[in-house]
Amino acid sequence: MGDCINTEIRDALPDLIHERLDTRARARVEAHVAACSDCAAELALVRRAASVLALGAPRMDAQRIAARLPTGAHARREVQPIFGRPRLYQLAAAIVLVVLGAGVVRMTLQSGNEPEPVVAGGVATPVSGIAMVGGIEALTSDDLATLVASVESLEAVPTTEPEPLQLTSYDLGQGEAAQ
Amino acid sequence: MRERHVATGDEATDLALIDQWKNGDTLAATRLVERHADALARFAVSHGEREEIEELVQDTFVRAFGSLASFRGESSLRTWLFTIERRLILDRRRALRRARVTVPADEHSALTEMTPLDSVIAEETEERVRVAIDRLSPTQREVFTMRVAEGLSYAEIARIVGTTEGAARVHYHHAMRAVKEFLENG
Numbered sequence: 001m002g003d004c005i006n007t008e009i010r011d012a013l014p015d016l017i018h019e020r021l022d023t024r025a026r027a028r029v030e031a032h033v034a035a036c037s038d039c040a041a042e043l044a045l046v047r048r049a050a051s052v053l054a055l056g057a058p059r060m061d062a063q064r065i066a067a068r069l070p071t072g073a074h075a076r077r078e079v080q081p082i083f084g085r086p087r088l089y090q091l092a093a094a095i096v097l098v099v100l101g102a103g104v105v106r107m108t109l110q111s112g113n114e115p116e117p118v119v120a121g122g123v124a125t126p127v128s129g130i131a132m133v134g135g136i137e138a139l140t141s142d143d144l145a146t147l148v149a150s151v152e153s154l155e156a157v158p159t160t161e162p163e164p165l166q167l168t169s170y171d172l173g174q175g176e177a178a179q
Numbered sequence: 180m181r182e183r184h185v186a187t188g189d190e191a192t193d194l195a196l197i198d199q200w201k202n203g204d205t206l207a208a209t210r211l212v213e214r215h216a217d218a219l220a221r222f223a224v225s226h227g228e229r230e231e232i233e234e235l236v237q238d239t240f241v242r243a244f245g246s247l248a249s250f251r252g253e254s255s256l257r258t259w260l261f262t263i264e265r266r267l268i269l270d271r272r273r274a275l276r277r278a279r280v281t282v283p284a285d286e287h288s289a290l291t292e293m294t295p296l297d298s299v300i301a302e303e304t305e306e307r308v309r310v311a312i313d314r315l316s317p318t319q320r321e322v323f324t325m326r327v328a329e330g331l332s333y334a335e336i337a338r339i340v341g342t343t344e345g346a347a348r349v350h351y352h353h354a355m356r357a358v359k360e361f362l363e364n365g
Binding site: 003007010011014015017018020042045046048049050051052053054055056057058059060061062063064065066068069070071072 | 199200201202203204205207208209211212213216217219220221223224225232233236237240241244245304305308309312323324326327328329330332333348352355356358359362
């Protein structure tokens, strides 16, 4: 039994018996096999080998196997992890808000009687009930949940014309705002 | 770059059944097992396993269903199942070696192991084909079986055994040549 030099056809022989070829490819392979004794012999061998391999294994009891499998409820609980992507974006937004807020608080404390800076782009909703002491690592899970809720309550589009942005710089030695 | 896997009709059915199972349809699990259990049994036998085949198949499905929520369909479900089962077979062999239990030497000595099922195979030609396949090296037999018995593509085979598509193709053709030579020369 020789090997046909057409490796493309030889590679396709298992696909032929498993019906994985489209109509055109199937016709091409069958036409070649009809004209090539080597490929015809190899195709017969592939069929016989597939039959032998199928006979060599015991049949499985699908009902018995399926009865011991976990239910889909197990999967449903897993598909919505708390740190799934929507939650992750909200958490990231909350972290940015905290960092900005901490910066505003620090600037306010340093300036003393200075007017509160205006937040450009709309209304800054104050976050109540959270002590801005220390960094983000000081926040508890409840604090983070409150921040996330605040982020969710923010409007995406400002409802009023944004106030002009006032840029301030501080000379720490003199405590005066430069304009 | 790995080719993006496009679901065929059969695979679309698997994905639909997985979705149904996630939504609590237990019959969908039975359907999935029916679709793939026998193939997993053949895969186990092709790797020289002869005992507790159903337990091995059961363990494969338990592992698979335990992480089915994370199955993204990047490969076919059957390819994924074969990958899991292959790891279980290797783990089983390592455990047997640690326990100093003789592993059934099916890699090379299936010639002397005649199971009751063998007697069903009446045709001498079929028996010789089986012997020829059993004489292949483990890797050649693994690739040859997946290609011939399951019709897996070289890309799928490469993913399961952890090699390249080109290497899988070479293993297959070397195996085919070895089988032909045995049948011609005895």
